[in-house]
Amino acid sequence: MDCEQFDRVALDLLYEEAEDYARGGAVQHLGHCSRCNGVYVRLKAAQALSQFPLAVPPNELSDQILMREHTARAGQGIGARMGRWVSIAAGYAMRPQVSMGALFLLMIGASLLFLQAHPGDRDSVYVTEKGVPGNESDVATSTRLSHGTPPPAPENAHGALEVRGTPSRAEPAAAAPTAGVSDATFSDGEHAFNQNHFREATELFDKLASAGGPRASEASLRAAQSDLRGRGCAAAVERFDRIYAEAPLSVSGRIAAWEAGNCYSQAGHKDRARGYFQSLAKDPLYSDRAQRSLVALEQLPNAPQGAADDASSPEPAATQTP
Amino acid sequence: MNASNNHASDNALMVRYQRGDLGAYGELVQRHLQGVFTIASYTVGGGAAAEELTLRVFAEFARRSGEFRDQIPFSTWLYRLAVSVPAPPNAQQQEAEATESVAVISTLPHEQRTVFLLKQVANLEFAQIATVIGTDVQDVKERMRKALLALQKTLQERRALGENPKRAGQHHPRG
Numbered sequence: 001m002d003c004e005q006f007d008r009v010a011l012d013l014l015y016e017e018a019e020d021y022a023r024g025g026a027v028q029h030l031g032h033c034s035r036c037n038g039v040y041v042r043l044k045a046a047q048a049l050s051q052f053p054l055a056v057p058p059n060e061l062s063d064q065i066l067m068r069e070h071t072a073r074a075g076q077g078i079g080a081r082m083g084r085w086v087s088i089a090a091g092y093a094m095r096p097q098v099s100m101g102a103l104f105l106l107m108i109g110a111s112l113l114f115l116q117a118h119p120g121d122r123d124s125v126y127v128t129e130k131g132v133p134g135n136e137s138d139v140a141t142s143t144r145l146s147h148g149t150p151p152p153a154p155e156n157a158h159g160a161l162e163v164r165g166t167p168s169r170a171e172p173a174a175a176a177p178t179a180g181v182s183d184a185t186f187s188d189g190e191h192a193f194n195q196n197h198f199r200e201a202t203e204l205f206d207k208l209a210s211a212g213g214p215r216a217s218e219a220s221l222r223a224a225q226s227d228l229r230g231r232g233c234a235a236a237v238e239r240f241d242r243i244y245a246e247a248p249l250s251v252s253g254r255i256a257a258w259e260a261g262n263c264y265s266q267a268g269h270k271d272r273a274r275g276y277f278q279s280l281a282k283d284p285l286y287s288d289r290a291q292r293s294l295v296a297l298e299q300l301p302n303a304p305q306g307a308a309d310d311a312s313s314p315e316p317a318a319t320q321t322p
Numbered sequence: 323m324n325a326s327n328n329h330a331s332d333n334a335l336m337v338r339y340q341r342g343d344l345g346a347y348g349e350l351v352q353r354h355l356q357g358v359f360t361i362a363s364y365t366v367g368g369g370a371a372a373e374e375l376t377l378r379v380f381a382e383f384a385r386r387s388g389e390f391r392d393q394i395p396f397s398t399w400l401y402r403l404a405v406s407v408p409a410p411p412n413a414q415q416q417e418a419e420a421t422e423s424v425a426v427i428s429t430l431p432h433e434q435r436t437v438f439l440l441k442q443v444a445n446l447e448f449a450q451i452a453t454v455i456g457t458d459v460q461d462v463k464e465r466m467r468k469a470l471l472a473l474q475k476t477l478q479e480r481r482a483l484g485e486n487p488k489r490a491g492q493h494h495p496r497g
Contacts, residue, residue: 008460008463010467011448011463011466011467012448012463015441015448017447017448042471042474043467043470043471045474046470046471046473046474047470049473049474049477049478050438050442050469050470050473050474050477051442052364052423052426052427052442052443053423054356054357054360054443055356055359055360055363055364055368055372056356056359057355057356057359057373057376058373061355061359061373061376061377062348062351062352062355064373064377065351065355065376065377065380065381066344066347066348066351068377068380068381068384069344069347069380069381069384070344072381072384072385073344073384085388095391095393
């Protein structure tokens, strides 16, 4: 400790308010510094001289103080008393502990509000499968298809789910109408399909597919499905083959594979049907159905030789759709 | 009288008084009456003026009790009132009747006298005094150092002139 530091703690030392480490340093400094020793001795003497006595209040003074308090309180109106309590309450409210408590309660309350909001209670989420006709019960077995080589089974399969209002990541363009393709025309095709005007629907979707654009593949699939419903598997299966070949991992490609597999299965072309179903067996959406179809496929009799050449079918074929 | 040592129980009494307990108020008055009265006596010269000033300090204490916060020692809060309540108008006349002790202390400048009284009479720590008068601790210590040396000089001069310094130590304004 130097002299400057000692001057800062000299009065603390004098009135015994110095911390232990400061006291030790000051005492050690006093042992070898004559200047500070002189200062401290002088202060000590001044302190000793400055011991003035306490004044003794008169006995009646405390009574007067209490009387004034009593009188002042009795004379207070309701407003003044309320103000006093408000002042006290405000004093407690301004404390940091109260603020922290209020913040804690706010957080707990907000958490409870979030916990009460169950997903699905208010805003339902609709999930639809693209390109799936409503009636899955009709299975026609009389369609005759042309023979061909079964398509190679794709190694990967993506889900074909689409959340309404949210474009699919796998095929975002197919879910969102964009420039080049008229929504009204697409809607017209859907309307014609729903009215069982399959030829008209096929033509409309074919126009959209040939016009190109991001929904072209979707239009191709819908055209193939319209053709399937209107003219049967013999006419439509090549369309499905082509869609699958162009984009086997797309949503349209997966649906086309399912449609084609069913067509080939109905026609008794087990190898080609098996190829499609096996390609769908790894797809989470089609896995169960594809496995069942594979089992059912093994129970079918082999198709007669040359049956594929007789591709004309008088009745429209309804296929088992996903 | 050691206000700081009693500050925990003083604060508890003050909280009780805030809730309407007049007995707690009476207890606080008894504990601090002598300190407040002594400061008032050395400030205005004793006598009726000191009594009136003491009454005003405790009246202010009662009036502003709702503002007290339990985070500071009660003595700090009370003596802040004691040094801020203005003296009654007749205080100057009372100074003419002041005793030797009052005469010696009155030679100090106001800022030194306040610090000296809060330390010597109210026995507040330097940090508490800094809070009471609104300055930093080193400034308080410097004022106290000057006050001590000034009083020493005054007392030595009076002693050299043949006055009896012990007379200053027998100051009992009304007691």
